[in-house]
Amino acid sequence: MKILKSIAIMALAGVLLVSCKKNSEEGEKIIPQIEVKAPKVKKEIAPENLQAATFKIEGMTCAIGCAKTIQEELSDLDGVQSAEVDFDKKLATVTFDKTIQNQSSLTQIVQATGDGSTYKVSDFH
Numbered sequence: 001m002k003i004l005k006s007i008a009i010m011a012l013a014g015v016l017l018v019s020c021k022k023n024s025e026e027g028e029k030i031i032p033q034i035e036v037k038a039p040k041v042k043k044e045i046a047p048e049n050l051q052a053a054t055f056k057i058e059g060m061t062c063a064i065g066c067a068k069t070i071q072e073e074l075s076d077l078d079g080v081q082s083a084e085v086d087f088d089k090k091l092a093t094v095t096f097d098k099t100i101q102n103q104s105s106l107t108q109i110v111q112a113t114g115d116g117s118t119y120k121v122s123d124f125h
Contacts, residue, residue: 045081051098055124056090057110063087066119073113077101 074083079100
């Protein structure tokens with residue numbers, strides 16, 4: 001019985017080696033597919049609609065995982081011209097189109113970036 005198992009294993013190994021060798025001889029190359037996203041084009045904001053807001057964000061624990069993620073989420077919003085989140089000061093500054101975004105929508109985005117209770121927005125002005 002041990003001999004039969006050994007023969008079966010050797011046969012399987014031989015088939016795998018031959019089939020792998022055959023593929024490489026045929027010149028098949030595996031080329032990884034990389035998805036490239038086009039940069040999002042933002043609409044120009046009329047100067048009379050531009051508004052800046054500064055607010056505190058409590059609950060951030062790191063500059064890269066928290067602050068940078070929140071900054072990217074805010075920056076990607078329609079109607080947001082720029083967003084900066086300072087981890088050390090726990091402060092966000094956002095320049096946005098007041099006809100598209102408002103205090104409530106910006107607060108919701110920040111809180112939704114976490115689990116809904118991790119980040120708290122305060123002192124919005």
